[in-house]
Amino acid sequence: MTTDNDPEYPIQVSVLRLGHRLVRDDRTSTHVALVSRAFGCKKIYMAYSDNRIVDTIHDMNERWGRQQEFEVELVNDWRSLIKSWKRNAGNVVHLTMYGINLNKTLPQIKIKNNILVVVGASKVPREVYSMADYNVAIGHQPHSEVAALAVFLDRLFEGRELDRCFKNAKMNIIPSQAGKRVSLEER
Amino acid sequence: MTTDNDPEYPIQVSVLRLGHRLVRDDRTSTHVALVSRAFGCKKIYMAYSDNRIVDTIHDMNERWGRQQEFEVELVNDWRSLIKSWKRNAGNVVHLTMYGINLNKTLPQIKIKNNILVVVGASKVPREVYSMADYNVAIGHQPHSEVAALAVFLDRLFEGRELDRCFKNAKMNIIPSQAGKRVSLEER
Numbered sequence: 001m002t003t004d005n006d007p008e009y010p011i012q013v014s015v016l017r018l019g020h021r022l023v024r025d026d027r028t029s030t031h032v033a034l035v036s037r038a039f040g041c042k043k044i045y046m047a048y049s050d051n052r053i054v055d056t057i058h059d060m061n062e063r064w065g066r067q068q069e070f071e072v073e074l075v076n077d078w079r080s081l082i083k084s085w086k087r088n089a090g091n092v093v094h095l096t097m098y099g100i101n102l103n104k105t106l107p108q109i110k111i112k113n114n115i116l117v118v119v120g121a122s123k124v125p126r127e128v129y130s131m132a133d134y135n136v137a138i139g140h141q142p143h144s145e146v147a148a149l150a151v152f153l154d155r156l157f158e159g160r161e162l163d164r165c166f167k168n169a170k171m172n173i174i175p176s177q178a179g180k181r182v183s184l185e186e187r
Numbered sequence: 188m189t190t191d192n193d194p195e196y197p198i199q200v201s202v203l204r205l206g207h208r209l210v211r212d213d214r215t216s217t218h219v220a221l222v223s224r225a226f227g228c229k230k231i232y233m234a235y236s237d238n239r240i241v242d243t244i245h246d247m248n249e250r251w252g253r254q255q256e257f258e259v260e261l262v263n264d265w266r267s268l269i270k271s272w273k274r275n276a277g278n279v280v281h282l283t284m285y286g287i288n289l290n291k292t293l294p295q296i297k298i299k300n301n302i303l304v305v306v307g308a309s310k311v312p313r314e315v316y317s318m319a320d321y322n323v324a325i326g327h328q329p330h331s332e333v334a335a336l337a338v339f340l341d342r343l344f345e346g347r348e349l350d351r352c353f354k355n356a357k358m359n360i361i362p363s364q365a366g367k368r369v370s371l372e373e374r
Contacts, residue, residue, distance in 0.1 A: 025214065027212065027214055027215050028214050028215065028218065031215065031330070031331035031333060031334065034329060034330040034331055035330045035331055035334045037328070037330070038326055038328035038329065038330040039326070039330070060328075060329060064328055064329060096367075097360060098360055098362070098363055098366070098367040098368065098369075099362065099363065099364075100362050100363070100364060101349055101350065101362055102346075102349055103346055103349050103350060104362075126366070126367075129365045129366050129367070130365050130366070132365070135363065135364060135365055137349075137360075137362060138337075138349065139225055139226070139348070139349040139350075139351075140359075140360040140362065141224070141225035141247075141251055141353060142221060142225065142247060142251060143218070143221040143222045143224070143225040143226070143337075144218035144221055144222055144333050144337070146218060146331050146333040146334050146337075147218065147222045147333050147334060147336070147337030148337075149334070150325075150330075150331070150333075150334030150335075150337050150338050151337050151338060151341050154338050154341065154342075155341075155346075159289075159290055159342075161326070162288055162289055162290050162324075162325065162326040163288065163290060163326075164326075166328060172327075173284060173285055173324075173327040175285070175286065175287050175288055175291075175324060175327065176285055176286065176287070176322065177286075177287060177322060178316045178317050178319070178322055179285070179313070179316050179317070180283075180285040180313075180316070181285065182285075
């Protein structure tokens with residue numbers, strides 16, 4: 001499972017999105033997928049089918065490039081996914097305000113090469129808490145799974161995810177003090 | 188402006204939310220407000236009136252406590268707000284993928300005691316880029332203003348925001364390895 005890992009980013013992270021509620025969570029689920037892609041995850045598993053998210057990610061990959069083959073995959077049986085993940089010697093980290101504070105737990109997590117980060121929308125089934133290797137709280141106040149995922153990944157990758165290179169982009173941003181500068185690639 | 192600052196958190200941060208689109212951005216704006224509250228900001232200014240967000244924050248404060256008087260304020264003229272902020276010796280930081288990478292810019296930002304963080308939804312008016320003291324990119328890939336705000340605050344507060352104490356809560360989480368444990372306060 002770890003043979004194709006980037007030596008600069010030896011930890012491969014995938015995301016499992018649970019509990020999407022129709023309409024209400026459309027934008028939030030899209031943001032979860034966009035953060036997963038932008039912060040260098042390998043894949044997002046969605047327990048709910050939404051072609052718009054697949055289209056959005058495809059469009060982003062076309063316009064803004066890829067740092068690897070980031071994919072959206074529909075998963076019908078997330079319990080099996082979690083179980084097989086653990087069997088294959090990967091960590092399962094569930095982000096929840098009820099867990100152990102990130103500040104306390106991150107130094108103690110025995111990071112394996114393949115992490116599955118589980119983020120819920122509304123209520124997450126109880127069994128997720130017991131199936132996860134780690135229940136990690138990005139603070140103990142209610143806020144946002146988008147924020148929780150982003151902060152977890154930023155800490156895990158120690159900020160280097162913001163410098164990742166995305167290849168084969170049609171558009172590349174030229175960082176600017178003020179304004180919007182973009183270079184367009186001929187392909 | 189700085190006399191009532193918490194000595195442990197000498198930097199006061201407020202958030203300005205621009206460009207909310209009806210329905211489409213409802214949940215995202217709510218998440219921006221929740222992150223602002225949970226990560227210890229002082230106030231969120233919204234350039235759009237939505238009583239549901241005010242009600243949600245009020246409900247959170249009642250149930251989960253306050254670390255200070257976090258407020259939602261409707262702002263009709265955000266240009267005046269930004270101008271007066273700068274006159275009163277505060278920083279204005281605009282989060283945008285077109286700005287300078289956070290990894291590069293945060294060590295160089297001359298942090299003042301009062302920061303206004305500007306986050307947009309869809310297209311942000313050009314003048315925001317020139318009015319801001321700093322245009323900061325949480326990476327140069329499109330993702331989420333909720334994620335951008337959370338990562339910026341986590342870096343700014345060096346992670347301490349996750350340990351903040353919220354007072355007068357009806358419910359307090361007892362951090363748990365697995366499961367949901369809450370203590371209820373009699374009041």
